Amino acid sequence: MLITNTRTTPTTTTITVDAPGDDAAPVRVRLSSGLLAARLVHRTRREAEVALVAGGAMLLGGDDVRVGIRVAAGCRLTLIDVGGTVAYDGEGRTAHWAAELVVDEGARVAWHAHPFVVCDGADVRRSLHARLGHNARLLLRETLVLGRSGERGGRAVARTDVVDPDGPLLVEELTVDGARPVPGVLGGHRVLDSVLELGAHGDDADNGDGGVSTGEPGDADGDDSGTGHPDGAVTLALERGGRVHRWLGGDYHASPFGVPRSAAR
Amino acid sequence: MAPPTDTLVDPATVALLLADGRLPTGGHVSSAGLEPALRGGMPAESIREWMIGRATTVSLTEAGTAVVAAHLARRSPGQNTTAAGLDAVTAAWAARTPSPVQRRLSRQLGRGYVRLATAVWAAAVGDTMNPRGPQPPRSVVLGVIAAAAGIEAASLVRLVVYEEAQAAASAALKLEPQDPLLVAGFVLDACAAAEPHVAAVAACRRPEEIPAASTPQSEGWTQAHSLLTERLFRA
Numbered sequence: 001m002l003i004t005n006t007r008t009t010p011t012t013t014t015i016t017v018d019a020p021g022d023d024a025a026p027v028r029v030r031l032s033s034g035l036l037a038a039r040l041v042h043r044t045r046r047e048a049e050v051a052l053v054a055g056g057a058m059l060l061g062g063d064d065v066r067v068g069i070r071v072a073a074g075c076r077l078t079l080i081d082v083g084g085t086v087a088y089d090g091e092g093r094t095a096h097w098a099a100e101l102v103v104d105e106g107a108r109v110a111w112h113a114h115p116f117v118v119c120d121g122a123d124v125r126r127s128l129h130a131r132l133g134h135n136a137r138l139l140l141r142e143t144l145v146l147g148r149s150g151e152r153g154g155r156a157v158a159r160t161d162v163v164d165p166d167g168p169l170l171v172e173e174l175t176v177d178g179a180r181p182v183p184g185v186l187g188g189h190r191v192l193d194s195v196l197e198l199g200a201h202g203d204d205a206d207n208g209d210g211g212v213s214t215g216e217p218g219d220a221d222g223d224d225s226g227t228g229h230p231d232g233a234v235t236l237a238l239e240r241g242g243r244v245h246r247w248l249g250g251d252y253h254a255s256p257f258g259v260p261r262s263a264a265r
Numbered sequence: 266m267a268p269p270t271d272t273l274v275d276p277a278t279v280a281l282l283l284a285d286g287r288l289p290t291g292g293h294v295s296s297a298g299l300e301p302a303l304r305g306g307m308p309a310e311s312i313r314e315w316m317i318g319r320a321t322t323v324s325l326t327e328a329g330t331a332v333v334a335a336h337l338a339r340r341s342p343g344q345n346t347t348a349a350g351l352d353a354v355t356a357a358w359a360a361r362t363p364s365p366v367q368r369r370l371s372r373q374l375g376r377g378y379v380r381l382a383t384a385v386w387a388a389a390v391g392d393t394m395n396p397r398g399p400q401p402p403r404s405v406v407l408g409v410i411a412a413a414a415g416i417e418a419a420s421l422v423r424l425v426v427y428e429e430a431q432a433a434a435s436a437a438l439k440l441e442p443q444d445p446l447l448v449a450g451f452v453l454d455a456c457a458a459a460e461p462h463v464a465a466v467a468a469c470r471r472p473e474e475i476p477a478a479s480t481p482q483s484e485g486w487t488q489a490h491s492l493l494t495e496r497l498f499r500a
Contacts, residue, residue, distance in 0.1 A: 159477070167353065168360035168472075172479035175322075182318040183311045184302060184483040192481055234485040239359035239368060246481055 005060035005093070011035050012066040017048045017075045017107075027075050035065045047076035054083060059124065061090025065097045073104040073133065080261060084114035084143075087154065089121030097126045103199070105133035112260035115143040115191075115252055118178065122154035130198070132164040137199040141260055145252055146178040146190045153178025153190065162198050169198050169240050189248040193255040198242040231256040279414035280421075283407065284428050286435055290377035295370060296436030296498040297429045298323070298483050301490035305482075309441040313451045316433055320426050320455035321462065322478035327371075327404040328425035329466045329475035330358040332418045334401075334408025336470050338393050348395030351409070355399045357472030362402075364484040366491040370500045371402035378406040386413040418467035423456065430455040439497060 013034040017027050029048045031038040035055050042049040052067075059065060071077045087095055097116075103109050109130075118124055130138050146153025159173040174185070174192070181188050233247040233256050247255050286292060302315055337350040362368050379401075382390040393409050394401065404425065411421045430452045437448050462476075469475055487500050 161477075167356045170363065171357070171360045171477040172363065173477045174479040174481070183307050183315040184298070184318045184480045184486075185322065187307070187482045189482070234488050236363040236484060236488065237365050238363055239356075239365075244363050246485065248482060248485065 005062045011064045012068060013038050013052070014068040014070075015050055015077065015079075016070045016072075017077045018072045019075055020045055034067075035063065036067060041080070046074070047078065049078040049080065051080050051082050054085065057088065058085050059087040059095040059097060059122075061088075061093030061095055061123070063095045063097075065095075067099040069099065069109065070102045071104060071107040071109055074106045075104075076108040077110070079109070079111040079113075081112065081114040084117060086117045086119060086148075087122040087124045087156070088119050089154070090123050091121070092123075094123045094125060097124065099128045101128070101130040101138065103130060103132045103136040103138055106135045106200075107133065108137045108139075110139040111141065113140070113142050114260055115145045117145045117148060118154045118156045118176075119148055120151045120154055120178070122156070124154070124156040124158075126156060126158040128160050128162075130162045132162065132169070132199040134165060135200040136164070138162065138196065140194075140196040140198070141257065142194050142196070143252060143255070144174070144176070144192045146176065146186070151178070160196070162196075164199060164240075166240070169242055170196065170238060170244065186248060189250060191247075191249045191252050191255065193247045193249070193252070193257050195245040195257055196242070197245075198238075233257070274414070276415040276417070276420070279410075280416050280424050283410065284424050284431070286428075286431055288381070290381050291374060292377070292428075292432060294499045295374060295432055296440070296500065297432040298367075298487060298500060299433040299436045300440055300496060300498045301486035301500055302483065303440055304490050304493060304496070305486035307486075309443070312433075312437055312441065312448075313454060316430055316451050316455040317458040318480070319433065319483070320430055320459040322480050323483070324426045324429045324455075324459060325422075325462055325466050325476040325478060326358070326361050327402075327429065328422040329469045330354060330361075330402070330404035331408035331411065331421050331425055332467055332469045333357075333472055333475055334405040335412040335416070335418065335421055336408075338409045338412035347393050348398060351393065351401065351405055352395060352398040353472050354408075354475075355401050355405055357475050358402055358404060359399070361475060361477045364487045366487050366500055367484070368402070371404070372400045373499070374403035375401050375406045378403055378410065382406060382410050382413070386410060419463050422459075422463045422466045426459040427452070427456055436498060 011034045013036040014032045015038050016030040020027055026043040026045055027048050029040055037053040037055050039051045041051050155177045157175050161171050162169045176186055233245055236244045334351055334354045337347050341347050390409050390413055434448045434452045438445055
C-alpha cells in the first residue's frame, strides 16, 4: 500500500503535568496535539492519565512526529496508546518519530505503548530521550514489529537514551532491516517486545504504573544472571539499577508481557 | 609521550602484541559471545554472518570506548582529571552494555590488561587509573595502554574489532570444528565489514559519542549461557 504524504498539520505533541494549584485540586495538565492527539482520560491529585491517538495514517515517509513530555516533581503520568503505530512504505522517504521526556525529581512516567509496526518499504528513525531527576522513575513498554503479516518489514533505527543527574542509565540503538536479518541482533524474529524499568526502582510495590506483566519469576536485583524465564523472556539488570525485560518472537500475541492496558479504567 | 620501554618499540608492534591471543591476559575465557550464540540455538552455518554482525555492533561500542579512553589519557596523562574522565567513559560503556554477564566478563578481562599495563607501562598507566572508581572494562584499559604506547585511534579500532573476531574464530574451532582456513577468512570478512565505520569510531572524543548498537538476541543468549553448568567459556 502506498500513501502519499501531503500533510500540513503541526507535528509536535506536548504533554505537561504540574502539581495542583491547591490541596484539593487535581494535577494541572496542559496538552497540545500534533500528528498524535493527546486526550486527558483521568486525573487525580497526584496523577494524570493521557491517551495518545493517531491523527491519521501514521507514519508516512517524510513524517516528523515529535512528542514532548514534562512531568513536574512528585507528579505521575500514565500514557496509553489508542492503537499502535504503523510505519508505511515511505516511497524512499524516511519517517521520524521522536519523544523527549523530562521527569522531574520524584516524578513517575509509565508509558504503555502498543506495537510500532515497520512495514515493507518503510525507513524509520525512532528515538526516545528521557532525562530523569533524582528518584524519578520511567516505566516503558515498547514493541517493535517488523512487517505486517506476510511481510518481512522495512528498516528502522531505534535509539533509547535515558540519563539521570549522575549520568547515563541506558543507551542503545537498534538497527534492523527486515530484508536482511542479522543473527545476534534480532535473528529471524519479527517481534522485539521490551519493558524498561528505569530510575528509582523497587522502593514501593504500589507505584501506580502497574499493568505490565513481565513474567519475572522473582526479584532480579543484584542477581548477575537475572534470567531463566520459562517463556523465553530475558531480564537484564542494568549497571546503575533498573531492568530491561525483553522477549523475541514471531507473534506479538504470544508475548508473555501481555496486551498493554487501554483507555478503559 | 613516553616510549613504552627503555628501548623504543613501534606502536604497530605493541598493537600486534595486544591483538595476540597468546598474550597472558586471560582472554582465553571469552568466546566473544560465540558459545552463548551456539548454545542458544544459532546454527553453525550462521557463524560468519554472526561475526560480521558483531563486528559492526558490539565491537564498535568496545572500540569507541577504547578510543575515548585513549583520547582522555593522551590529553592529560597521569592526572586526576583523567581518572574522573575515565570513570565517565566506564559509565558510558556500562549504559551501552545492558547484559550484567557481559559487563562482569569485560571487567575480568580488564583486570588482566591492568596487570599487563602496570608491568610494562607502569609510569604512564598506573597514575591514570582510579583505584577507587568503577572497575574499568577491558576496552577502557586498552585505551589507556594505546595512549601510552602511541597507538593511533584508527589502529585501536581495528585492533579491538580484530581481537574480538579472532577470539570468536578460535572458539569456533573448539566448539564447531571445521576448516581453520575457512574460519580465518571469517575474521577478515568481519574486519572488512567494520572498515566503513572505522573513521567515525576513531573520531569519537566524548563518552556520549560512543556507538551504542543494540544486540538483543546476543544479550539474551549471553544471560542464558551464564546459567549453564557445562560450558567452555565464560561468555
